Amino acid sequence: MNKANSDRIVYNFLVDNFHLNDLMAKYLNVAISFIFLLLFGFILFKTLRYIAKKTLHQIAVRSKTQFDDYLIKNKTFLNLSNLITLNVISVLLPMIFVDFPQYLGFSQGLFDILIIILVVMVIRSVLLTIKDFLMTLNAFKDKPIQSYIQVFMIVIWLISGTIIFSIITGKPLLEFLTALGAFSAVLLLVFKDTILGFVASIQVSVNDTVRIGDWITMDKYGADGDVFEINLSSVKVRNFDKTITTIPTYYLISDSFKNWRGMSSSGGRRIKRSLIIKSNSVKLLTDNDIEELKKIDLISDYITERQSEIKLYNKENQIDKSILLNGRNLTNFGVFRIYVDNYLSQNPDINKEMTTMTRQLAPTSEGIPLEIYAFSQDKVWANYERIIADIFDHLLAATSYFDLEIFEKPSGSDLSRLLNQTDEPA
Incomplete structure (x- = not known):
């Protein structure tokens, strides 16, 4: 109470x-x-x-x-x-x-x-x-x-x-x-x-599949950028165009995607691109052609050594060189390939400790692909694209010195010019 x-x-x-x-x-x-x-x-x-x-x-x-x-x-x-x-x-x-x-x-x-x-x-x-x-x-x-x-x-x-x-x-x-x-x-x-x-x-x-900061690409969801958040339901990717892509976390283990972390942590970023050479521009080199190409510093020693080797072989085997096709010969395409190899080997933007090669791929209806396979020292996207552009600018300009032609589909103006030439009286 x-x-x-x-x-x-x-x-x-x-x-x-x-x-x-x-x-x-x-x-x-x-x-x-x-x-x-x-x-x-x-x-x-x-x-x-x-x-x-x-x-x-x-x-x-x-x-x-x-x-x-x-x-x-x-x-x-x-x-x-x-x-x-x-x-x-x-x-x-x-x-x-x-x-x-x-x-x-x-x-x-x-x-x-x-x-x-x-x-x-x-x-x-x-x-x-x-x-x-x-x-x-x-x-x-x-x-x-x-x-x-x-x-x-x-x-x-x-x-x-x-x-x-x-x-x-x-x-x-x-x-x-x-x-x-x-x-x-x-x-x-x-x-x-x-x-x-x-x-x-x-x-x-546990499997270390994706980390925050990784660059991943997943075409199914239009993702191409850096991972900035991983939560229970989704993974958020900031694309390079500044858009945001949200991917369900579960699909990172059920679907395929590309993680560029290996490239980022390696010594270089891969360059894998081809020049398409017109097959009818490939030819055997005459002595005059060889003497002219010897003026190119990057391949001068190679041509001299190779020419001596070929002449010795043809002489020992009594090859009839009145026909250029007989015996062993140099071709403009083969010499150009060596030129590309030497150009890449002295390019400071290429990582020499990683695979560097120039290879000829199977001919196609468009021509013969000459693929450049190398790794750039700089992995930053903008710098990487600049390096590729510099390399191919040079190589595209260099083909004319070897009497090689780059395949290019005819444009409307090309067809129009051809028709005009056909219509002109003889």
Whole structure:
């Protein structure tokens, strides 16, 4: 009785001083006490916020580690202030509803739900802080930490949701979990993509398939750029045209894609491009042709050595050289191929420690492909394209010195010129 009277200070004051009836005094006691409680909670919240801003923020600024800075950034202290305030109000609720115990259960249940939500928010703030801090460490920069954070948060929300539903329904938690087991198949169906994404993100991390910062191409989704985020459900790629492509994480283990990390970490970037030589421009070289080509520095020594070798062979085998085709000969195409080899070997933009070669591919209806296969020293895209352009600019201009022609499909003006020549009188 004494305890009840001590919890009804406003009630006693109203009855003793204003002589209100019992029912009116009880209602006013609840209303005024609740207003005072809210005011107390507001003052407590502001006080905690002040302590957090003035004290904890100063500590965070002075400390060498960035962890506490990320705690502030993710509003951890703000969420803690809210949580402490709600807990204090929840403890004082029995004093407010001392005359209306039938409403106490509902009010406490509502505050318990709010407290659970705030606990989750505090956990989320701490996890985000851990993620931000780990991303500053070199060992974790390329790891899909966000995927694991999301998985952990899903588990936390499932547990919290279960507790909240138990509070709302009024059933014991164990009984509620038993009933929930019957819906496990439905839950698996609903969270199928999440489960697949979780499994995929683990496989991607364990197998080191994709890291943040990798350049990947996936034609199916139009992705061609750098990975900047890996989370539970998707991988985000910033394409080179500044667009963003989102790829479901699961498809990184079920579909094929190209990861350019090997190229980025290697000594060069591959050049693999062909010149199409017209087959009817390939010919055997006469002595006059050879003497003219000897003036080209890059192949002068080669031609001299090769010419001596061929003459010796033809002489020893008594080859009739009145016909150029007989015996061994040099061709303009073969000499040009050696010229390309020597040009690449002295090019400072080509990595000499990696494969460098010029090869003749099978003839096609358009001509004979002469493929240049090499690796550039510079792997930056813009510089790489410049290197290729410089090489092929030179080689395209060089073909005329070897009486070789580059295949090019006739244009409208070519056909028009041919028709005009045909129409002219003989």
